[in-house]
Amino acid sequence: MIDLRSDTVTKPDERMRKAMYEAEVGDDVYGEDPTVNRLERLAAEVLGKESALFVTSGTQGNQIAGLVHCRQGQEVIMESQAHLFLYEAAAMSALAGVQIKTLKGTRGAMNPAEVEAAIRGADIHEPETGLITLENTHNKAGGAVLPLENMREIYEIAGKHHIPVHLDGARLFNAQAATGISVKEYAKYTDTVQFCLSKGLGAPVGSIIAGSDEFIKKARKWRKRLGGGLRQVGVIAAPGIIALENAERLKDDNANAKKLADGLLNIKGVAIDNEVQTNIILMNLSDSGIETTVFLEQLKENGIIAGGFGPGIVRYVTNNGVSEEDIDETLKVVQKIMSV
Ligand SMILES: *Cc1c(COP(=O)(O)O)cnc(C)c1O
DSSP states (O other): OEEOSOGGGOOOOHHHHHHHHHOOOOOGGGTOOHHHHHHHHHHHHHHTOSEEEEESOHHHHHHHHHHHHOOTTOEEEEETTOHHHHSSTTHIIIIIOOEEEEEOOBTTBOOHHHHHHHOOOSSTTSOOEEEEEEESSBTTTTSBOOOHHHHHHHHHHHHHTTOOEEEEOTTHHHHHHHHOOOHHHHHTTOSEEEEESSSTTOOSSOEEEEEOHHHHHHHHHHHHHTTOOOSSTHHHHHHHHHHHHTGGGHHHHHHHHHHHHHHHHTSTTOEEOSOOOSSEEEEEOTTTTOOHHHHHHHHHHTTEEOEEOSTTEEEEEOOTTOOHHHHHHHHHHHHHHHTO
């Protein structure tokens, strides 16, 4: 099977499995797991933040950020199609007790002037804005890279109003691979950042959140409270170190996505909804006369799996289990399906 559903389907390679086997471990709740400590130091360094924390998932990292930054009754500003708004089971409202204010962005980027206008709290009737979140790359916008300048402008506005900024950087390393702008440079314009080791980076489990020493101290306590304090967890942190050292590999995923998108555009009836900058392609079948579910079934019969992503949309995500030859094969199959 050629699995293009997500970059979460990646499996640990030989090197990662060997590192897991050989990992030096200790009780991480006591801060005694040398492998976890090494991963956290490395991640903090790569991001240019004081401290970092290994968490079970991207969702847990994002939620811990909300819990540390916000008080109950505050409001959090984010883009209307943010993962945090659409796909985290309303966790910020349920756990941090905040309400969400969404702003419609362009390719995932909110207009800084609109962000500033949405900040509130002076009036007795209003909730206070407690946090602004950004997402880079933006999943629902088809892996769109948030321009550095957009992040900088929003960060400056937030600073002026003493509001923290959190970056949901689940795929921040795909942005780095696409633009050559380092994750450290992006992370300059956010107080805290979450990225997934378990997506394109290829590790089997986990995410990192990073920020100031003070933030991570509080984050560590929230992680414990949420049941995310793990013990000899070096066995799953070890592949995370390898993943970070191999972040350059994401250039291949981005290139494969570009190749797939270019090929798809040559097939009659197929449109692409996004400008493919990273590893996500949103194929639009609305004008093709073929139902998305039927298309996906036929794809599967031919050994390829992709995902539905709303009416008429098929999402392909390139990943380290997909080779350039697999892209050729996918194009052949789509061509065959669309020509009947
Ligand atoms: C996948 C993803 C998350 C959540 O990560 P999990 O590890 O699946 O909880 C958060 N934000 C974005 C943009 C994502 O793509």
